Amino acid sequence: xxxxxxxxxxxxxxxxxxxxxxxxxxxxxxxxxxxxxxxxxxxxxxxxxxxxxxxxxxxxxxxxxxxxxxxxxxxxxxxxxxxxxxxxxxxxxxxxxxxxxxxxxxxxxxxxxxxxxxxxxxxxxxxxxxxxxxxxxxxxxxxxxxxxxxxxxxxxxxxxxxxxxxxxxxxxxxxxxxxxxxxxxxxxxxxxxxxxxxxxxxxxxxxxx
Amino acid sequence: xxxxxxxxxxxxxxxxxxxxxxxxxxxxxxxxxxxxxxxxxxxxxxxxxxxxxxxxxxxxxxxxxxxxx
Numbered sequence: 188x189x190x191x192x193x194x195x196x197x198x199x200x201x202x203x204x205x206x207x208x209x210x211x212x213x214x215x216x217x218x219x220x221x222x223x224x225x226x227x228x229x230x231x232x233x234x235x236x237x238x239x240x241x242x243x244x245x246x247x248x249x250x251x252x253x254x255x256x257x258x259x260x261x262x263x264x265x266x267x268x269x270x271x272x273x274x275x276x277x278x279x280x281x282x283x284x285x286x287x288x289x290x291x292x293x294x295x296x297x298x299x300x301x302x303x304x305x306x307x308x309x310x311x312x313x314x315x316x317x318x319x320x321x322x323x324x325x326x327x328x329x330x331x332x333x334x335x336x337x338x339x340x341x342x343x344x345x346x347x348x349x350x351x352x353x354x355x356x357x358x359x360x361x362x363x364x365x366x367x368x369x370x371x372x373x374x375x376x377x378x379x380x381x382x383x384x385x386x387x388x389x390x391x392x393x394x395x396x
Numbered sequence: 397x398x399x400x401x402x403x404x405x406x407x408x409x410x411x412x413x414x415x416x417x418x419x420x421x422x423x424x425x426x427x428x429x430x431x432x433x434x435x436x437x438x439x440x441x442x443x444x445x446x447x448x449x450x451x452x453x454x455x456x457x458x459x460x461x462x463x464x465x
Contacts, residue, residue, distance in 0.1 A: 195439065208438060208441040210441070211441060211442065211443055211444070212441060212442050212443060213443060214409075214443040214445060214446075216443055217436070217439075217443065217446050218439070218441055219437065220436035224446070226451075231453065235453075235457050238457065238461055239461070239464060242460075242461050242462055242464030242465035245464075245465050246465070254465075261413070265409070265413065269406070269409075271404065272405050272406060272409070273402075275400065275402075275436055276399070276401075278403035278432060278434065278436075279398050279435070279436035279438075280398060282438075283398065285443040297451055299405055321421065322453065329405070346404065355398055372438065375437075376437055379432050379433075379436050379437045382436075383428075383432055383433070383454075384430045386425035386428045386429055386432075387425045387429075387457070387458075387461065389421075389425075390412060390418055390421035390425060391418075391422075391461070394416060394417070394418040394421050395416065395418075
């Protein structure tokens with residue numbers, strides 16, 4: 188075999204660099220690696236079930252939703268959306284820089300993505316603290332049960348994603364990745380999954396019943 | 397294209413918030429997800445079946461939520 192497909196080359200373990208994506212990858216070697224896509228698919232299915240539950244709850248508990256939504260800050264919700272989207276875009280640019288072997292560019296973009304991601308964490312932590320000081324907790328109403336559990340589930344994924352991004356960003360261009368496609372592009376994939384989940388969570392809680 | 401997808405997502409957030417209609421916001425969420433999937437998750441470069449499966453899942457999710465919510 189004279190030429191390996193980009194993803195085969197990237198996942199061979201013989202290279203510490205991420206191969207550029209020229210053309211389409213094969214069915215069993217998607218960008219980000221098959222293992223990470225299986226994880227992302229399972230997570231998205233779990234989020235999908237959660238969204239369906241929230242959708243049903245909106246219909247069955249309209250009063251609880253109205254009173255709960257009156258206490259939500261739409262500005263904070265929008266800021267959270269902006270930070271996640273921006274961080275996701277920066278990570279995608281970082282992965283692209285890795286595919287071009289532009290290590291300095293990749294590290295800068297990872298640092299910016301982490302900073303913006305940490306802004307999400309800070310804002311969400313502040314939001315939870317404000318809710319707790321207002322006496323909001325699990326068991327207060329069906330709305331707050333759904334809100335705290337669903338956004339908490341999402342928040343755990345954000346924390347995990349940030350941890351993985353920090354580890355990858357620190358290693359990029361400095362040390363070898365055994366499987367660069369899964370480590371670099373796969374970690375980004377997980378981060379974008381957090382974006383996708385938030386796209387649906389935000390309107391389900393913030394937009395009026 | 398990645399920057400264009402990012403800007404399009406921001407524009408869709410603005411549209412959804414301005415209109416303040418849950419059904420439109422959920423459909424906008426579906427479009428944003430497809431943009432993120434195709435461009436940022438690099439599905440545009442994946443085997444066509446991966447992109448089709450992702451778009452089908454997001455379409456099903458958005459449609460189900462529009463009906464449920």
